[in-house]
Amino acid sequence: MPNQVTAPPMRQAQHALRLDLVRSEKASVHLITFVVAAVSTILITRAYLALTGYPKIGGDSGLHVAHVLPGGLLMLASIVLSFSYVGRGPRPIAALLGGVGFGLFIDEVGKFVTADNNYFFEPAAAIIYVVFAALVVGAHAWRRHRPLTDEEKVANAAHVLVDGLAGRLPDRRRQEMLATLESMGDVRGARQLHELLLSVEPRTPALPQHLERLWQRVPEGFDRIAESRFAAPVLGALFALQALGALIVAVGLWRTGTSYAVIMSGVLAGTATSLVFVVLGLRRGRAGDRRSALDWFQRAALTSLLLTQVFLFTASQFAATAGLVVDLMLLGLVATSRARVRR
Template identity: 65%
Template sequence: MLPRLKGLFHLDLVRSTKAVQHLTTFVVAGISTILITRLYLALSGYPQIGGDTGLHVAHVLPGGLLMLFAMWLQLSYIGPGPRPVAALFGGIGFGLFLDEVGKFVTSDNDYFFAPSAAIMYVVFAGFVVGAHFWRRRVPLSDAERVANAAHVLVDGLAGRLSENRRAEVLHSLDEVGDVEGAAEVRRLLERIETRAPAVPQRLEGWWQRVADGFARVSRSRFALPVMGVLLFTQVAWALLVLAWLTLSDAPHGVSVGGVLLGTAGSVVFTTTGLWQGRRRGRRAAVESFQRSVLTSLLLTQVFLFAASQFAATAGLLGDLVLLGLVNADLARSRRVRG
């Protein structure tokens, strides 16, 4: 009975090699939209669309329309082409939607509900960390890589594939084993004519350059000390914000204890990583650094956002940069080990 149920609910989904880029686009677009929206509303005195007519068009409505547009792109076009644009507009729409979370969870529709920033942060941080563990838990199989190459081939057969994208896919096929269909996909890719990259491919190219930058930094012999310094800088920043909260009249409540607990955990993991780098090697050190970053993301920054709203945005950006560095280093070590 159990195998039958497992087969019934099995979705047979093939993962994308560009999932991390698209999810990153979605998260960055969403967070940027929230910050820009709140800044604009504060500077403009919180105007209402609709004026004195008695109508108020909440920005959750254009957010929903943008998410609908992202779904329309995905459902109406084939191939990987629409995904970067769908991730961008879907992230903007979700940011506009999530910005009004205070109205959804309070009986008086309070846009300025104090814990709203923490709720937004937890949603995005959980999304990032969940996507990270999802990809790391089970790496893409060779068959999935060939399937992704065939997906890119759709653009090529329609005359919409750039030379850089083709070269990237051919390189990925070089890394797979003797998988059924790989040779056929390669022959078709080598025969098709390419064209100048379109807007979606340029979006992918920007993120690829960011990933390449992380990879270059992680290969440096100074990478481990730099990561350690940045991690301790994050701790110092969190303590400075905490000190400002304590000395000011801003309400902070349980946030002090949460920030102290998170920073203590980050210090322990960072110190352990520097020590393990000398005794057990680079990978053990970077894995400990990763625990330090995740502790900051999922504990320290949550309490900072709950207490100081968007004053902790710099800490979030710093953690995302550090997560990119440690993930690039771990990915490189897995390739070398494999």
């Protein structure tokens, strides 16, 4: 009897707390745009300030307009753009503006975590890195463990139809969505959306679609490598480059003295762990278990991303940025290869 009384209110509470969010199939593409724009903005900003002697906007008047302020305005523009227009058109531009704005914002994190507003606070680089690493890895794990449902795919098709009805749907995107709907069979709404998309007249892609297509070529390139006979050599070369770069930095730190002992230990520990995972992956690959081998390779790349590069960022931002690029390439290639194995 008590369960009969309390069950309906509990179900009502669960329903009230549920957000009913529908995931976008282009989320990873927009995330790449956001991260690349943010990281590029940080590097360009730091390089510009170093070359110009760290000027202050406002001069000697006592005022200083920190670049966190235009960063906030760009993020505001991204948010306003996202909820002011329907369809997919504004998404690539919003991701670009938001990435640049967030890069300007997070670049000054040292001022917000120190009592003396120290822009040159050394651990700030590691904080910046951890934020981006957590964003990329969290999104990757979320999509991997929860692929889009059929209902979400239909909802994405309906979103694409909005662009078609407004006369702003490129033919390539239209053909992609038609093929997706055809493969879904009798899922509710798929057939009706297919008929509506057939009646839509495609248009020449606008600038946002060109930007989206540019980033779409990244996973397409990974897919071409994964299906070629060069997949294993490319993986091996990237892992070797990753380990060699980390060891070179570790040796450089060792020569500077004992002040970097903790950082050097972290770099060596992360590199050693990644190499162990690579060896285990090679053993599984030779045994014929390709899926398990790729799982170990993915663990090796994630270990480098979340451990080795964090310590590297504290010592050398530019070396860690190069390592970050290599790790992202490894994760992309491994993820594509795992998807092919599953298919």
